[in-house]
Amino acid sequence: MNKKLTLKTSVFLWTDDNHGFLYDSSSHEFYKFLLSKSIAELCHNLLVPENLYSVFAGEYTGDIEVGKFIEEVLRRGFGILQDEDDFQYMVSFPPMLNLLHSWERIKKKKESLNTTVLHYFTSLTVYTGGVCPDNGYCEQTIYPVCSVCILSAENIIGFLSRVDSPYLSEINIVFSSIGDYPDIHRLFDWLGTRRKKITIYVRAEDAGNSDVVEEVIKNGFNAVLLHAGLVLTDSRIMKLSLRHVFLVTSDDNCKNAEDICKQDGITDFVCVPVFNGNNYEFFNDCVFLNEEEILRTRLSRHEIFTHQVININYFGRLFLFPDGNVFAGPGKCPVGNIHDTVYSLIISEMDKNTAWRKTRDMLARCKTCIYRYLCPSPSSYEEVMGIDCICTDKIKRKEVAMVPPESILSGIAIMHCRQ
Numbered sequence: 001m002n003k004k005l006t007l008k009t010s011v012f013l014w015t016d017d018n019h020g021f022l023y024d025s026s027s028h029e030f031y032k033f034l035l036s037k038s039i040a041e042l043c044h045n046l047l048v049p050e051n052l053y054s055v056f057a058g059e060y061t062g063d064i065e066v067g068k069f070i071e072e073v074l075r076r077g078f079g080i081l082q083d084e085d086d087f088q089y090m091v092s093f094p095p096m097l098n099l100l101h102s103w104e105r106i107k108k109k110k111e112s113l114n115t116t117v118l119h120y121f122t123s124l125t126v127y128t129g130g131v132c133p134d135n136g137y138c139e140q141t142i143y144p145v146c147s148v149c150i151l152s153a154e155n156i157i158g159f160l161s162r163v164d165s166p167y168l169s170e171i172n173i174v175f176s177s178i179g180d181y182p183d184i185h186r187l188f189d190w191l192g193t194r195r196k197k198i199t200i201y202v203r204a205e206d207a208g209n210s211d212v213v214e215e216v217i218k219n220g221f222n223a224v225l226l227h228a229g230l231v232l233t234d235s236r237i238m239k240l241s242l243r244h245v246f247l248v249t250s251d252d253n254c255k256n257a258e259d260i261c262k263q264d265g266i267t268d269f270v271c272v273p274v275f276n277g278n279n280y281e282f283f284n285d286c287v288f289l290n291e292e293e294i295l296r297t298r299l300s301r302h303e304i305f306t307h308q309v310i311n312i313n314y315f316g317r318l319f320l321f322p323d324g325n326v327f328a329g330p331g332k333c334p335v336g337n338i339h340d341t342v343y344s345l346i347i348s349e350m351d352k353n354t355a356w357r358k359t360r361d362m363l364a365r366c367k368t369c370i371y372r373y374l375c376p377s378p379s380s381y382e383e384v385m386g387i388d389c390i391c392t393d394k395i396k397r398k399e400v401a402m403v404p405p406e407s408i409l410s411g412i413a414i415m416h417c418r419q
């Protein structure tokens with residue numbers, strides 16, 4: 001009897017020109033294999049939707065490579081061999097995204113458009129502007145913007161009043177120089193009505209000269225102290241109840257930060273890698289991933305679908321800059337400005353896709369790679385460093401050229417030091 005090979009619905013099958021890759025999102029088992037002509041044909045047939053993730057195994061009788069491949073698929077539990085008249089015949093489907101929710105369809109439903117898109121916007125970061133080091137870190141993670149223009153308390157309050165919604169769960173205010181910020185009490189009074197979702201970011205050097213950080217905490221805001229370059233900070237500040245973010249450029253930097261925290265009894269801290277123009281090696285060794293590390297990412301079915309459609313670093317986030325422009329991430333063009341409505345900002349980003357839906361499918365190097373849905377979404381590091389992927393096996397360091405950091409940036413990537 002001609003049995004059918006049927007893959008389970010939890011199993012993803014991806015191919016490139018030379019390899020195939022099976023990944024079971026339930027067991028996290030994977031299998032990378034070479035594509036012979038007949039295995040490639042079998043994989044192609046499995047992926048034809050009408051075939052319900054099945055092929056007749058008998059069609060490949062006598063093909064030793066296919067025989068071994070099927071044996072391996074069964075041994076690893078990716079699928080079963082079954083007769084069509086089996087009592088418990090398993091019907092399966094290749095895991096596919098529900099395209100009913102695609103942006104093009106949502107946009108057509110004009111009457112519900114505004115309500116739908118408001119859900120998308122969950123995080124706002126406001127950069128006050130002012131004097132601070134101009135090191136380009138603001139293009140890689142949350143770090144103050146050095147600028148002549150400063151957003152007044154009145155402008156920030158006006159914007160926040162218009163864009164706030166029940167879905168906006170995080171508002172970050174990043175001060176370039178908190179001690180010099182005019183009208184801070186007026187701003188704090190207003191933010192106090194929403195204190196649970198407010199996080200105030202202050203540079204460690206700046207905090208050392210100011211009592212404002214204590215006031216931030218007294219007001220019940222979340223506070224983050226940003227340490228760039230491990231500047232020693234007033235011990236009074238280090239003892240306050242806040243989160244410490246260390247922007248690190250090397251593994252040693254990260255270890256030092258850990259030592260400082262251990263010494264001061266600080267438990268709420270993270271190290272965030274930053275690119276300083278020279279530390280490619282640090283990124284290759286400690287931040288970027290090799291094939292083995294990519295294969296260790298145990299993604300669920302839902303997470304894989306997410307990687308297929310959105311950029312998890314940026315989706316839902318907007319950034320208000322000191323000049324009044326609003327960005328959605330590391331795109332080169334703003335999606336609007338401080339005078340726009342929240343709806344027009346979100347719709348503008350959904351139309352232009354400067355960041356929120358930038359997936360690895362859109363990168364020349366990644367779009368045909370079998371790991372593109374397992375890899376993290378494209379990050380600001382790749383833009384700032386001028387590289388086109390984050391897998392260390394594929395980066396030829398000599399070919400990497402630094403690009404001017406023109407793009408606007410993204411979220412926080414958290415790293416852990418290698419022991």
Ligand code: SF4
Nearest residue numbers: 366369375389390391
């Ligand atoms: S970064 Fe791109 S090329 Fe490298 S493994 Fe991931 S998807 Fe493939």
